[in-house]
Amino acid sequence: xxxxxxxxxxxxxxxxxxxxxxxxxxxxxxxxxxxxxxxxxxxxxxxxxxxxxxxxxxxxxxxxxxxxxxxxxxxxxxxxxxxxxxxxxxxxxxxxxxxxxxxxxxxxxxxxxxxxxxxxxxxxxxxxxxxxxxxxxxxxxxxxxxx
Numbered sequence: 001x002x003x004x005x006x007x008x009x010x011x012x013x014x015x016x017x018x019x020x021x022x023x024x025x026x027x028x029x030x031x032x033x034x035x036x037x038x039x040x041x042x043x044x045x046x047x048x049x050x051x052x053x054x055x056x057x058x059x060x061x062x063x064x065x066x067x068x069x070x071x072x073x074x075x076x077x078x079x080x081x082x083x084x085x086x087x088x089x090x091x092x093x094x095x096x097x098x099x100x101x102x103x104x105x106x107x108x109x110x111x112x113x114x115x116x117x118x119x120x121x122x123x124x125x126x127x128x129x130x131x132x133x134x135x136x137x138x139x140x141x142x143x144x145x146x147x
Contacts, residue, residue, distance in 0.1 A: 030058075030094055031055065031058055031063060031094070031099060031118050032120075032145060033055050033057075033058060034145065034146065035052055035053070035054050035146040036052065036053040036054075036122075036123065036145050036146060037050070037051075037053075037143065037144050037146055038051060038052070038053050038067075038141065038142065038143035038144075039142050039143075040127055040140070041139050041140045041141075042077065042139040042140075043138070046075075048071070048075055048080070048139065049069050049070065049071045049080065049083060050069075051067060051068040051069040051070050051085075052067065052068045052146075053065065053066075053067045053088070053101075053143055054066050054067070058092065061093060061094075062089070062092075063089070063090045063099065063101075064087065064088060064089045064090065064105075066085070066086065066087050067085065067086070067087075067103060068085045069083045069084070069085060077129075077137060078129045078136040078137035079110070079129030079136065079137060082103075082107065082110045082111070082112060087105060087106075088101050088102060088103045088105060089105040090114075092118075097117055098115065098116070098117055099114075099116045099117075099118055099123060099125075100113070100114070101113070101114040101116070109132040110129075110130075111129070111130050112128075112129055112130075113127065113128055113129075113130055114126070114127045114141050115127075115141075116141055116142075116143070120145075121144070121145045122142065122143060122145060123142065123143040124141070124142050124143075125140075126138060126139065126140055126141055127139060127140070127141045
């Protein structure tokens with residue numbers, strides 16, 4: 001009789017815990033259209049440039065918009081000559097909350113690329129300057145959504 005009770009208890013627990021899923025729930029974000037105030041810095045945190053980034057198109061996984069840039073003329077960094085107010089293009093992976101921006105979509109060999117994680121009201125990640133010969137420099141990127 002005791003063996004049957006233990007068997008029923010074990011059967012209940014194995015069914016109860018065996019039917020639960022061990023896969024994590026994936027939270028899907030949708031990047032917000034609108035204005036972001038961004039800062040680009042070197043790897044030590046020294047601010048190199050800042051400005052506004054306006055995401056005005058998001059369909060499928062494609063994003064695009066425009067950006068403005070303010071640079072400190074006393075600070076020199078690789079890629080600053082290619083950063084001019086204008087359009088950007090990119091991609092967004094909503095299941096991973098990752099954004100990719102190309103700040104020079106019409107140029108093939110002198111691009112500033114940004115990879116950032118979407119935290120609903122901000123973006124945080126890194127940037128790098130790429131030329132025909134590969135990566136030249138990079139650093140940190142952060143953007144705060146403007147209300």
